[in-house]
Each structure stands twice: as structure tokens, then as C-alpha cells.
Amino acid sequence: MPLSRCLEVRDVSHRYRHDQPLVLNGVSLRIEEGVAVALMGPSGSGKTTLLSILGMLTIPTAGTVLLDGQPPLRARGRTRLRAELFSWVFQGVNVLPRRSAVDNAALGLLARGMRYSQSMGTALAALEVVGLHGLADRRIDTLSGGEVQRVCIARALATRPRYILADEPTGQLDRANTAVAIDALVGRRPRGTAVVIATHDPFVAGHCDVVVQLVDGTPTVDSRLP
Amino acid sequence: MNWQLSGLFREAWSNVYANAPRSLALVAVFAAAIGSVAFLELQQTNGARSFELQYRAAGGYVAIVSGQGPIISMATCAALNGRAGVVAAGGIRVTGTKASATSPGTLFQSASVTSATLRVWDPGVSVDIVGSANSFVAGVGLAKELGLRRGGYLAPAGEPPAVVAAIVELSARNGTAQRWLFSVAPPVGKADECWIEFTKDSFEPGLASVAAAFADGSQDPIARPYLRRDQFTRNPKTEFAERPQRFGWLAVGCIALAIGALVAWFRKAEIALYLAVGTSRVELAMLFYLEAMLTMAAAWLVGMLWTFALERVFHHPLPRDGVLLALRSASSGTLLAILAAPLASYLLARSNVAAMLKDR
Ligand SMILES: Nc1ncnc2c1ncn2[C@@H]1O[C@H](COP(=O)(O)OP(=O)(O)OP(=O)(O)O)[C@@H](O)[C@H]1O
Numbered sequence: 209m210p211l212s213r214c215l216e217v218r219d220v221s222h223r224y225r226h227d228q229p230l231v232l233n234g235v236s237l238r239i240e241e242g243v244a245v246a247l248m249g250p251s252g253s254g255k256t257t258l259l260s261i262l263g264m265l266t267i268p269t270a271g272t273v274l275l276d277g278q279p280p281l282r283a284r285g286r287t288r289l290r291a292e293l294f295s296w297v298f299q300g301v302n303v304l305p306r307r308s309a310v311d312n313a314a315l316g317l318l319a320r321g322m323r324y325s326q327s328m329g330t331a332l333a334a335l336e337v338v339g340l341h342g343l344a345d346r347r348i349d350t351l352s353g354g355e356v357q358r359v360c361i362a363r364a365l366a367t368r369p370r371y372i373l374a375d376e377p378t379g380q381l382d383r384a385n386t387a388v389a390i391d392a393l394v395g396r397r398p399r400g401t402a403v404v405i406a407t408h409d410p411f412v413a414g415h416c417d418v419v420v421q422l423v424d425g426t427p428t429v430d431s432r433l434p
Numbered sequence: 435m436n437w438q439l440s441g442l443f444r445e446a447w448s449n450v451y452a453n454a455p456r457s458l459a460l461v462a463v464f465a466a467a468i469g470s471v472a473f474l475e476l477q478q479t480n481g482a483r484s485f486e487l488q489y490r491a492a493g494g495y496v497a498i499v500s501g502q503g504p505i506i507s508m509a510t511c512a513a514l515n516g517r518a519g520v521v522a523a524g525g526i527r528v529t530g531t532k533a534s535a536t537s538p539g540t541l542f543q544s545a546s547v548t549s550a551t552l553r554v555w556d557p558g559v560s561v562d563i564v565g566s567a568n569s570f571v572a573g574v575g576l577a578k579e580l581g582l583r584r585g586g587y588l589a590p591a592g593e594p595p596a597v598v599a600a601i602v603e604l605s606a607r608n609g610t611a612q613r614w615l616f617s618v619a620p621p622v623g624k625a626d627e628c629w630i631e632f633t634k635d636s637f638e639p640g641l642a643s644v645a646a647a648f649a650d651g652s653q654d655p656i657a658r659p660y661l662r663r664d665q666f667t668r669n670p671k672t673e674f675a676e677r678p679q680r681f682g683w684l685a686v687g688c689i690a691l692a693i694g695a696l697v698a699w700f701r702k703a704e705i706a707l708y709l710a711v712g713t714s715r716v717e718l719a720m721l722f723y724l725e726a727m728l729t730m731a732a733a734w735l736v737g738m739l740w741t742f743a744l745e746r747v748f749h750h751p752l753p754r755d756g757v758l759l760a761l762r763s764a765s766s767g768t769l770l771a772i773l774a775a776p777l778a779s780y781l782l783a784r785s786n787v788a789a790m791l792k793d794r
């Protein structure tokens with residue numbers, strides 16, 4: 209088997225507590241290099257749970273996570289690996305509200321050890337990609353919701369990670385803002401970066417290469433769009 | 435370690451600066467706490483200092499050497515005046531009861547002393563009383579009873595009148611002699627007692643060794659402190675050891691722990707974000723400690739300046755030992771606060787990141 213760069217879950221099942229039913233039941237999914245995946249399904253179907261397993265924040269109850277065909281490192285090394293591989297965009301906004309847009313966009317770069325001066329340049333470039341170049345020095349709490357979510361996308365794009373995991377990144381945006389955000393996240397992502405977007409929005413799914421349907425956390429339906 | 439150290443420093447400063455209202459509130463609270471500890475320690479030192487003055491005034495460092503009967507050498511006693519650690523020393527020899535020629539019914543005790551004896555009893559005595567057979571020194575009590583004035587004359591029954599050279603206030607150090615009459619004589623012959631005031635540091639060793647100077651082979655005189663040990667109820671040493679503000683630094687640490695927990699709760703989302711972008715827990719702890727150092731250093735500076743300024747305004751002395759004690763306690767509190775404040779945030783950062791990101 210050739211060594212291809214991919215992230216894979218095999219027969220993953222998960223329950224949060226012993227007395228609760230399975231949230232995910234035998235899910236297998238393979239994220240190829242640079243692909244855009246939409247993760248769809250009704251509320252409670254386990255989209256967030258699956259993202260957090262893919263992003264190595266949650267260890268599944270059963271099944272395996274494979275990185276490039278290998279089981280990833282345990283415990284300590286995982287924190288580091290996680291930082292190198294993944295960038296997150298969250299539902300709602302997760303920012304440092306009193307800091308500037310460019311400071312927020314630079315956060316992932318700094319956490320990866322980039323020098324401050326260099327990180328500012330890279331973060332500015334990322335803000336330009338999401339169309340916020342002019343607002344770089346504005347404090348986050350003076351920006352609109354759509355602008356803030358684009359700052360979060362810029363933060364994810366700036367690090368040029370192998371995977372961007374986005375949990376309902378457009379959940380609180382209107383159509384126009386959704387279009388801008390998805391254009392940035394999917395259309396303008398760096399070459400080689402795969403994005404996995406959990407979403408309810410068919411408009412968002414329409415911009416992805418692959419759509420995965422999760423129904424009640426049980427089997428995955430992998431439907432490829434034309 | 436992923437973050438550059440300089441990057442963490444900058445991040446800490448940016449967080450402190452960007453959250454100026456929170457930072458200023460923290461600085462204000464901890465400046466008050468740290469300043470209070472310093473202030474209380476200064477009060478303690480000032481209290482101890484004024485007590486020390488009182489104690490000295492009350493004869494705390496006065497010793498009396500006596501034997502069975504008048505066997506104490508006046509000359510030996512007077513010779514102590516030259517010794518290091520001796521403030522003044524002088525003998526007293528009781529010469530019997532007398533009465534004034536003008537009011538023969540009023541009996542009083544008379545004694546012969548050296549001028550240094552009067553210095554031991556009344557450090558404020560200003561007269562240079564020389565040994566003269568033609569003068570008396572009267573205690574305030576006696577002077578009042580007999581209507582004596584300084585410079586006036588007194589004729590004890592059966593004796594020629596002599597000038598009253600001084601009236602001395604003895605209530606502090608020899609209350610029983612308030613209504614005695616003294617004649618000042620050169621240090622010759624024997625005395626009943628030799629009174630010696632030592633300096634503070636020389637008192638204990640002096641008390642232990644001075645009696646030996648008067649031993650004459652036949653009898654061993656003994657030296658005793660003028661103030662009985664149980665007579666003064668305050669003991670500065672135990673008071674210092676038991677002062678409540680010795681726990682002040684711990685209190686500052688507890689406040690830091692509590693406020694740190696509160697701040698951590700409000701910063702939950704921020705903590706989750708730092709972790710989610712790839713900051714390790716150790717790096718996050720460093721970030722919090724750097725932030726705490728910045729705010730606490732400012733609080734320390736403000737608290738100390740404020741305290742010392744306040745002491746100056748109220749014209750309290752700022753003795754070296756007090757300032758050092760205040761600095762030591764307040765700085766201990768500050769260091770503990772730096773350690774304690776970020777603890778809750780750090781513990782919070784140890785919880786599950788996935789869960790933290792969800793319940794933001
Ligand atoms: N920490 C948790 N403890 C217990 N149960 C949980 C926990 N997190 C999620 N669940 C449960 O797991 C199931 C799947 O949750 P998940 O958040 O993955 O769904 P989702 O597809 O992301 O839903 P939504 O579209 O509403 O975000 C839900 O029934 C939820 O109640």
C-alpha cells in the first residue's frame with residue numbers, strides 16, 4: 209500500500225458515558241490530502257463528536273484513528289502533533305475579544321513557534337485572503353459577527369495546516385457572509401490543506417468535494433457530488 | 435516548547451494591556467492587599483518602638499545591687515559610670531528619718547546619694563548637682579508636702595538649713611522615694627544599694643555579671659532588675675512573634691487564589707482557544723504566570739509607594755527595621771500571589787479541551 213497523506217477513522221464508535229447510547233456507531237471515513245469534506249446530518253447525529261475524534265481531541269470508545277496509515281502518537285506527543293496538523297474554526301466565535309484582528313489571526317502561528325514580527329506579516333496576508341486587510345488593527349469586539357468569523361478562518365488558514373476542522377463555521381452568518389466565509393475557507397485554502405466542515409447548510413455542502421451524511425450517528429453515507 | 439519566549443512575553447503584555455480595566459482592577463485590589471500588609475507591619479514596628487521607649491523610661495534596663503546591710507562600695511559603684519554599656523550608676527545610703535524644723539510632725543526618709551544616682555532615677559534631671567554638704571535634693575512628693583521650691587531652704591530638725599538644689603520626679607523609676615530627701619555626696623564609704631542603668635543590649639549580661647564587682651569575700655551581693663519580669667505585661671518579642679499580620683502574606687496568597695479562580699472562570703473560552711491553536715499546557719501556565727508577574731509587580735509598586743507615602747503624611751517614622759519588615763512581608767505576599775493567581779487557570783486548562791470548547 210503506497211504511503212499517501214491521509215487521515216482516516218476506521219470502525220469508530222463513541223459514547224460519552226457508559227449508560228448512554230452510542231453517539232457514533234462504526235463510522236469509517238478517509239480524508240484525502242487537500243480535499244474539502246462537508247459533514248452533514250441532523251442535530252445530535254454526532255458531527256461535532258466526529259470532528260473532535262478526527263482532530264485528536266477525543267479518543268473514541270472503539271475503533272482507530274490512522275494518520276498516513278499509522279496510529280498517531282500517544283499522550284504527550286499528541287498535543288504537539290495536534291498543533292502541527294490541525295487548525296480549528298468553531299461554531300460561534302472563539303477569539304480574544306479585546307485584542308486586534310491581526311493578533312487573533314496570528315495566534316496559531318505564534319503557538320507554532322513563529323517569531324512575532326514574521327507572524328504579523330503572515331497573519332496580515334491571511335486577513336487579506338478573507339477580505340479583512342483594512343480591519344487588521346481593529347479590536348475584535350468592534351467587528352461584526354461575520355467579520356469575526358472571517359478572522360477565525362484567517363487564523364486557521366494562516367498556519368497552512370494539513371487539516372482545517374470547522375464546526376458549523378457559518379452557523380450564525382447570513383447568506384452573504386456565509387458566501388464570503390466559505391469562499392475563503394474552501395475556495396482560497398492553501399493547496400494541500402484539507403477542510404472538514406460540519407454543517408447543516410446545503411449551500412455550504414455544495415462548495416465541498418465530498419459530502420458525508422451522518423444519520424443518528426450510525427452508518428456513514430458517503431455521497432460524492434458531481 | 436513551541437512558542438518563542440519573547441512571543442509569550444509579548445502575548446502576556448498584550449493581554450494585560452488589552453484587558454486594561456480588568457488589569458487595573460487587579461492591580462488596585464492587590465495594591466490594597468499588599469499595601470495593607472506593609473502598613474500593618476510598619477504599625478507593628480512603630481508600636482514596638484514606642485513600647486521600647488516606655489519600657490526604657492520605666493526602668494526596664496535598671497539593675498540594683500544590694501547585700502545584707504550597707505556593704506556596697508560607693509567607689510566601685512561610681513566607677514561603673516565609665517564602663518561600656520552603662521548609662522549611669524550611683525549608690526544610695528539611707529541615713530534615717532528626719533523631720534522639718536517647721537513641721538516637726540511630718541517625718542520623712544533621708545538618704546545620701548551620688549549625682550549619678552539621681553541620673554539613674556530621673557534621666558531628665560538637668561541640674562548638675564555637685565556633692566555639697568549645703569544642699570538637698572527633694573522628691574516631688576516631699577516638696578509638695580513641705581512646700582519646697584527649688585532654690586529655697588530647708589532646715590531638718592536639729593540641722594542647719596541648706597538650699598534645695600533640685601526637686602526630682604521619681605515616679606517612673608523609684609516611686610517609693612518620691613517623698614525622700616537626698617543629700618548629694620561624693621562616692622566614698624558604703625552604700626545600701628548601687629543602682630545601674632544599662633543600655634538595652636548590655637542589660638542582661640550586665641545584670642548577670644555586675645554583682646561580682648562588689649563581692650568582698652565575706653558576703654555576696656546580688657543584682658536584681660528594677661522591674662520585676664512579670665511587672666510589665668507586654669513582651670515585645672512574643673508580641674512580634676504573635677502579631678496577626680505575620681499571616682498577611684498568606685492572606686494575600688489566598689486572595690490571589692480566590693480572585694484567580696474567578697478570573698479563570700471568565701477566561702474559560704480564552705483558555706480553550708489557546709489550547710485549541712496548539713499551545714501546550716506548560717506554555718499556557720507560563721503565559722498566565724507572566725501575566726500575573728506583570729500585574730503583581732505593578733500592585734507591589736503601587737502598594738508600597740502608597741503605604742510609605744501614607745506613613746509620611748501622618749509623620750510616622752520610617753525606621754529601617756520597620757521598612758525592611760514591611761518590604762519582606764509584602765514581597766512574600768506578592769510572590770505567593772504570583773504563584774497562586776494563575777493556579778485555577780492552569781487547573782482549568784487540564785480539563786478536556788473538547789468539552790471546554792463546547793460549553794463556551
Ligand atoms: N460531553 C458530552 N457528554 C455527554 N453527551 C454528549 C456530550 N457531547 C455530546 N453529547 C451527545 O452526543 C450526541 C452527539 O453530539 P454532537 O455534539 O456530536 O452532535 P452534532 O451532530 O454536532 O449536533 P449539532 O448539529 O446540534 O451540533 C448528542 O446526543 C449529545 O447530546
Ligand SMILES: [Mg+2]
Pocket residue numbers: 255256257375406
Ligand atoms: Mg455540533
